[in-house]
Every structure is written in structure tokens, then in C-alpha cells.
Amino acid sequence: MGNYKILKDLVSFNTIKDNQNKEIINYIENYLKNLGFKTEYKTKVLIMSIGENPKLGFLGHTDTVEYIEEFKNPFDLIIKDNHIYGLGVCDMKGGISAMLDAISLINFSELKNGMKLYFTYDEEIGFGGVNELVNNNEIFPEYIIFGEPTNNEVYCGHKGLIECVVNFKGIKVHSSNPAKGISANMNAVKFLYELDEFYNNEIKVDENNSYEIPYTTMNVGTMNGGSARNSVSAYCEISIDFRIANKNHIEKIIKKMNSLSYKYKAEINIIELIEPFFDDIEFIKEKKTTNFMTEAGKVKNSKRIILGTGPITAHEVNENISEYSYNNLVNQYKELIYKICK
Numbered sequence: 001m002g003n004y005k006i007l008k009d010l011v012s013f014n015t016i017k018d019n020q021n022k023e024i025i026n027y028i029e030n031y032l033k034n035l036g037f038k039t040e041y042k043t044k045v046l047i048m049s050i051g052e053n054p055k056l057g058f059l060g061h062t063d064t065v066e067y068i069e070e071f072k073n074p075f076d077l078i079i080k081d082n083h084i085y086g087l088g089v090c091d092m093k094g095g096i097s098a099m100l101d102a103i104s105l106i107n108f109s110e111l112k113n114g115m116k117l118y119f120t121y122d123e124e125i126g127f128g129g130v131n132e133l134v135n136n137n138e139i140f141p142e143y144i145i146f147g148e149p150t151n152n153e154v155y156c157g158h159k160g161l162i163e164c165v166v167n168f169k170g171i172k173v174h175s176s177n178p179a180k181g182i183s184a185n186m187n188a189v190k191f192l193y194e195l196d197e198f199y200n201n202e203i204k205v206d207e208n209n210s211y212e213i214p215y216t217t218m219n220v221g222t223m224n225g226g227s228a229r230n231s232v233s234a235y236c237e238i239s240i241d242f243r244i245a246n247k248n249h250i251e252k253i254i255k256k257m258n259s260l261s262y263k264y265k266a267e268i269n270i271i272e273l274i275e276p277f278f279d280d281i282e283f284i285k286e287k288k289t290t291n292f293m294t295e296a297g298k299v300k301n302s303k304r305i306i307l308g309t310g311p312i313t314a315h316e317v318n319e320n321i322s323e324y325s326y327n328n329l330v331n332q333y334k335e336l337i338y339k340i341c342k
Contacts, residue, residue: 050114056141056142063123070317130295143304164257168264183232188225222239277297
């Protein structure tokens with residue numbers, strides 16, 4: 001491929017927490033207009049299209065995670081020992097760049113069906129961009145490729161997600177006479193004990209061998225409560241993360257938590273809820289799934305393909321991809337465009 005100009009330009013934008021969202025969106029829009037694409041929709045999200053009856057879409061998020069001090073020159077593209085370094089080269093400016101490079105190689109006069117391209121924001125924190133598309137009732141094409149890093153492997157599904165925060169209210173009194181109060185901390189502990197027992201007996205045992213980790217997982221990420229060692233706690237907050245293997249687990253888990261919240265004087269706030277999916281795509285022989293979450297879980301009624309660069313160094317210091325992986329991905333995207341749209 002050579003100098004990786006598009007990737008170099010994309011990495012130069014500081015899109016941590018969508019800081020230079022406007023600049024990167026304008027860059028992508030101008031690039032695609034020069035290839036004959038038209039702008040369908042533009043806010044912090046960008047939708048571009050070409051041709052009639054779009055059968056294929058590409059979707060990529062432009063934001064990146066923050067970096068730590070050990071990451072030298074995060075906004076400069078550095079090539080060393082056949083690897084490409086820079087903030088977001090893996091997750092997922094490498095995927096976006098490969099899309100744009102692949103599209104530049106297409107003779108659209110040879111295609112019967114058109115294409116749509118989606119560029120979103122706020123994927124790393126709250127899925128704001130893809131939620132905007134869904135809330136605006138966007139009609140997505142039959143097939144959509146998501147450029148998340150997969151080390152060039154094709155994934156046709158991933159687990160679902162429940163992220164929630166549970167708040168417990170107690171009555172604060174001196175610890176010398178705890179019976180006069182209500183301990184939010186103890187209620188949180190009892191809540192988690194019962195929830196964990198339910199999870200192990202009814203959820204974890206119901207496996208789905210489509211996944212490398214073939215069961216729904218449960219994790220208590222944070223727990224914070226009380227104000228002093230000698231006081232009964234008046235509040236406690238916990239956060240819980242479930243990675244869902246089977247769709248029916250969602251209703252069961254929420255029902256159980258609602259029951260326990262009544263019992264232990266708690267309030268549940270569901271931060272994120274994504275259903276698991278597995279799309280049986282006819283031309284993909286080896287159908288694989290992944291355990292990580294993507295915007296694909298938010299897009300319904302399309303056949304979803306997750307395919308991106310590698311090695312998978314997302315969120316790591318000195319994030320990088322191999323030159324071979326990037327160039328291979330450009331060819332993979334090109335082949336899929338012709339396979340689906342011709």
C-alpha cells in the first residue's frame with residue numbers, strides 16, 4: 001500500500017471523547033465526495049451513499065479511548081518492523097481507513113447495487129452515534145460490515161450486554177447500636193449473594209457453545225458505600241456487568257434483580273442493554289462469534305459482519321497493527337463489496 005496516507009490523516013485527529021469530531025467527519029466527507037458519494041445525513045454522525053438500492057453498508061466509529069503517558073506520539077503514524085503505531089490504528093481508525101482505501105479501488109459502474117457508509121461517535125463510552133441512527137429510524141442495508149479489530153477474522157455474532165447500577169438506601173446510626181438503623185452495605189451484600197446464587201443455578205448452566213466462553217458471565221465491577229467505620233451505612237452503590245450468551249437470559253436476570261430490589265430497598269438503573277446476535281450469512285463458511293461488544297448489537301434487521309485489523313491491541317499502550325493485516329483487510333473489503341453489490 002505504501003505511505004498509508006488516509007490512516008496517517010485519521011490518526012492525526014484527536015478524537016478522544018469526540019474532541020475533533022467535526023474535523024474528522026469533514027475530512028471523510030470530502031474524501032468520499034471526490035469519489036462520487038453524496039451526503040445523506042450529517043451531525044456528529046455522517047452517512048454517505050453511492051448508487052441505487054444500497055445492499056451493503058460499512059460502519060465505523062471515529063472516537064478513540066484516552067492514552068496514558070507511556071504512549072509516545074499517539075497522534076503520529078509510526079511504521080516500525082512492519083507494524084503501524086498510533087492511537088486508534090486498531091480500534092478503529094485502521095478499519096475506517098481500510099474501508100476508504102478499498103472503496104477507492106472500486107469501479108462503481110460495474111455494481112448493480114449501491115452502498116451506504118456510516119461514521120459514528122461516542123462508541124467508547126455510550127454508543128451515542130449508533131443510538132442516534134437507530135432513534136432516527138435509519139433503514140440500514142441488507143448487509144453491514146463493522147470495522148472493529150478482529151485480526152482479519154470474520155465474526156457473525158457476539159454476546160449481549162446488561163450494564164446496571166444498583167443503589168441501596170439505609171438509615172445511618174452509630175455502630176454501637178446498629179439495630180436502630182438499616183445498613184445499605186449489608187443489603188447490597190445480601191442482594192449480591194442471592195443474585196450470584198440465582199446466576200450460578202439458573203443462568204450460567206444454560207450454555208451456548210457458539211461462543212468461546214459458552215455461558216453468560218456476571219461481574220461486580222464497583223462497590224461503594226458508607227461514610228465511616230463506626231456508622232451504619234446510609235447508602236451503597238454497586239455496578240454489575242452481564243455478558244449475555246442467550247437472549248432469554250435478559251428477561252430472567254432483570255426479573256430477578258427487580259424482585260431483589262424490592263426485598264432489599266434498592267433502585268436499579270440499567271445503563272446499557274444489548275441483545276446477543278448470530279447472523280447466518282450464506283457466503284461465510286466458518287461462522288465465528290466474539291465476546292466483546294460492538295455497535296452491531298444495536299443494528300437490527302441487517303446481516304452483520306464484524307471484520308477489522310490485527311493484532312488486536314485495542315486500548316493498549318503503543319496500539320499497533322501489522323502492515324500485512326491492514327493491506328489484507330483492504331483486499332477483504334474489496335472482495336466483499338464486489339461479492340455483495342455486483
